[in-house]
Amino acid sequence: MPFFRKKRLFIILIGFIILVALIGFSLGDRKNLSTPEQFIKDTVGWAQSVIHTPVKFVANIFTNIDDLKNTYDENQLLKEKLSQYKGLIYEVQEIKEENEQLRKTLDKTESIRDFNPIQATVMSRTPERWVEQITINKGEQDGLKTNMAVITADGMIGKVQTTSEFTSTVQLLTGFDQFNRISATISRKKGKDIFGMIEEFDEETNSLLFKIIEESDKDLKKGELVVSSGMGGVFPAGLLIGTVKEVIPDKYGLTRTALVKPAADMYEINNVIVVDRTLTEDKPEDQGDKE
Amino acid sequence: MKRLYLPLILFLFVILEGVSLELLPPKLVMSDLLIIPHWVLIFLVFVSIFYDKEQTYYSVLYGVIFGLLLDIVYTGVLGVYMFTYAIVIYIIHGLKKLLHANIHVTLLLGLIAITVADLLIYLIFFVIGLTEMSGEEYLFYRIIPTVLANLLFLLVLYPFLRKRLVKWSDEQLTNN
Numbered sequence: 001m002p003f004f005r006k007k008r009l010f011i012i013l014i015g016f017i018i019l020v021a022l023i024g025f026s027l028g029d030r031k032n033l034s035t036p037e038q039f040i041k042d043t044v045g046w047a048q049s050v051i052h053t054p055v056k057f058v059a060n061i062f063t064n065i066d067d068l069k070n071t072y073d074e075n076q077l078l079k080e081k082l083s084q085y086k087g088l089i090y091e092v093q094e095i096k097e098e099n100e101q102l103r104k105t106l107d108k109t110e111s112i113r114d115f116n117p118i119q120a121t122v123m124s125r126t127p128e129r130w131v132e133q134i135t136i137n138k139g140e141q142d143g144l145k146t147n148m149a150v151i152t153a154d155g156m157i158g159k160v161q162t163t164s165e166f167t168s169t170v171q172l173l174t175g176f177d178q179f180n181r182i183s184a185t186i187s188r189k190k191g192k193d194i195f196g197m198i199e200e201f202d203e204e205t206n207s208l209l210f211k212i213i214e215e216s217d218k219d220l221k222k223g224e225l226v227v228s229s230g231m232g233g234v235f236p237a238g239l240l241i242g243t244v245k246e247v248i249p250d251k252y253g254l255t256r257t258a259l260v261k262p263a264a265d266m267y268e269i270n271n272v273i274v275v276d277r278t279l280t281e282d283k284p285e286d287q288g289d290k291e
Numbered sequence: 292m293k294r295l296y297l298p299l300i301l302f303l304f305v306i307l308e309g310v311s312l313e314l315l316p317p318k319l320v321m322s323d324l325l326i327i328p329h330w331v332l333i334f335l336v337f338v339s340i341f342y343d344k345e346q347t348y349y350s351v352l353y354g355v356i357f358g359l360l361l362d363i364v365y366t367g368v369l370g371v372y373m374f375t376y377a378i379v380i381y382i383i384h385g386l387k388k389l390l391h392a393n394i395h396v397t398l399l400l401g402l403i404a405i406t407v408a409d410l411l412i413y414l415i416f417f418v419i420g421l422t423e424m425s426g427e428e429y430l431f432y433r434i435i436p437t438v439l440a441n442l443l444f445l446l447v448l449y450p451f452l453r454k455r456l457v458k459w460s461d462e463q464l465t466n467n
Contacts (some may be wrong), residue, residue, distance in 0.1 A: 015374055022370030023419060037363050038386070044306065044364045051306050059313045098433070118359040124309025126365040128412075129325040129433075135309070163366065202425075267312075267320050 030116060032146065038164035042139070045167035049125045049137060100215075110279050112230035112237045118142055118274040123167070131160075131176025136272060140164040147234050149275040154239035155263030156182075156228065159276065173208060173241075174266050176201045184210060184241055185229035186220070194220070195229060198260065207245055207259040220247045226260050236277045295457060297338060297349070301357045304330040309365065325433040326440045329333050331357050331406055332376055334452075336404050339383045340392050341456035342463075354380040360435050368421065375411045379404050394449060401445045 033041070103111070120136040138144055140163050148160045150170050159180065161171040171180065178200050186194040196212040210226055224244045230237025242260040250257050311328040312320055319326070335357075339350035358373035366372070383400050390396045413429055416422045424433070 012378070015377065018417075019370045019374040023368060023371075023415070026369040027419060040360065040363050044360070048300070048309055049305050050301075052310060055307075055313065058308075063317070076343060124306075124365075125312050127308040127311055127328045128366050129327060130416055130424075131366045131368075133367070135364075223319045267317060 021277070028277055033162050033164060041047045041135075041164045041169075045123060045135060045164075047136065048135070052123050069124055101121055112279050114278040115236040116143075116276040116278060118144065118271050118276060120274055122269050122272060123168075128210040132172040132174065132266075133161065134170050134269060135167055136274070137167060138274065139164050139168050143276060144168050144274055145276075146275075149228070149239055151239055151273050151275055152264045152269060152271070154265065155242065156235075157262075157264045157266060157269060157272065159235075170272070173262050173264075174201050174268055176208070181232070182235060182241065183229045183232040184226050185231075186224050186244070195231075196258075198226075202259070205245075205259055207261050208242060210244075210258040210260045211250070212256050212258060220244055220256070220258055222246070225263075226258070230277075234277065236275060236279075239275065293462060296459065297342070297353065298356075301331060301334060301353055302360075304334055305357060305360055305364065308361070321398055322434045323432050327409065327433070327437045328444070329408060329437070329441050330360065330444060332404055332408055333401060333441060333448065335376065335380050336383055336397070336401050336445070336454050337398065337448065338457055339380050340387050340397060340400060341453060342460045343384060344460070344463075345388060346465075348381075348384065350380045350384060351377055368416075368419070371412060371415050375408050375415070379408045379411070382407065397449060398442065398445065400441060402438065405441045406434065409434055 013115050068230060118138060120138040120142075122137045123137050126133045136150075144160055146160050146162050146163060149156060149162060150158050156173065158170045158172040158175075160168050162169045176182075176198070180200075182198040184196060184198050188194065194212055196210050199209045199211050200206075202209055212220075222244055226241045226244060228235045228239040228241060242262040242264050245259045245261045247256055247258045249255075308328045308330055311330070335350050335354050338353065343350050350452075354376040355373055358376035359369065360391065361372040362369045383404050386400060386403070387396075390400075413422070413424075413433070417424075
């Protein structure tokens with residue numbers, strides 16, 4: 001019996017050592033997943049795509065019933081908004097055309113606003129709520145790379161964290177920490193744009209922290225739109241991130257922090273667009289060499 | 292062929308956990324409450340109580356394999372669920388020798404399993420800095436709703452699984 005006890009203790013100790021080693025390995029600085037992990041993720045991803053459709057169907061029946069109740073009110077509201085948009089669409093088209101012409105005359109056709117959209121479907125969401133991730137059905141084969149921005153029609157929802165051949169994992173904005181910063185801006189007239197960084201997601205206030213750099217105008221209003229600035233080099237410019245909810249001074253009173261409410265719904269995500277920025281980091285350097 | 296049933300069901304639960312949040316009403320998901328499905332663990336508790344003999348440790352082995360699978364697919368931090376599920380199922384395996392298997396005992400063991408497992412996961416995640424939730428918040432917002440929801444799931448599964456697992460267990464004996 002004492003021998004058995006010793007053996008049991010021994011196994012638990014070995015298990016603990018393996019645990020620490022594995023955690024160390026996975027939290028360490030690694031660019032992408034190891035091959036066995038990719039293989040398992042793709043296999044499970046395939047099975048998920050089979051299961052996903054019927055489950056979704058059942059879940060949709062309930063949401064549909066819920067939606068029906070509000071349809072009338074929503075319809076009224078949407079009709080009002082639609083009439084406002086008609087004018088806007090015309091205006092936007094005009095401005096777009098003008099912009100294109102001006103760019104042509106300037107000989108500058110690429111901009112940090114341009115991107116190739118890659119459509120993807122969400123297959124699963126991590127059940128562990130502290131890890132805010134979703135899995136989508138596009139991978140390296142479709143041209144996805146790590147750190148690409150992921151958006152829905154409403155706005156930005158996160159970035160690609162890891163990729164495998166046929167699936168990839170997306171880190172949601174709600175799970176951002178200080179290692180995933182987005183350089184963002186609030187657009188103003190006459191070059192008085194406000195620049196700063198989206199630094200992390202604050203659980204208490206349920207909003208993103210937008211740290212404004214000192215030189216910028218500090219006079220913020222509630223409801224202003226925060227968009228990505230494209231200065232970080234990875235995300236294109238002009239992706240909608242959220243709206244300003246409140247402005248608070250930071251700990252030392254030197255800078256101001258805006259609480260930003262994400263524009264996209266982080267819970268009902270079905271179809272996403274992965275944003276592949278056309279203008280990559282290397283190109284400006286190349287141009288620099290030529291000059 | 293029958294030996295494949297258990298891993299297949301476990302694999303199905305791993306996949307279903309990924310869509311579990313969609314099955315809950317959106318209001319519940321958007322609230323502060325964190326409800327985490329531990330369906331794989333609950334099935335392993337059943338396996339441990341009704342399928343495993345005193346000398347066999349299938350449930351612990353499956354705990355290691357499918358815990359690792361959950362880690363790879365859903366969290367990216369390897370080893371957390373693997374270690375937790377294995378050790379919790381090992382404890383359950385030890386406890387079931389002392390008690391007679393019926394619905395009350397299953398509920399009790401399920402309660403112990405979910406509570407200990409979630410606490411261990413919280414501890415590990417807290418140490419490596421994946422969560423900054425304080426103990427009090429954790430108690431109210433996460434562990435109580437999680438345990439209740441999972442026990443409900445256990446009650447739903449009980450009538451389906453009990454007889455089948457005992458039958459498979461007997462067949463496992465005659466085969467050997």
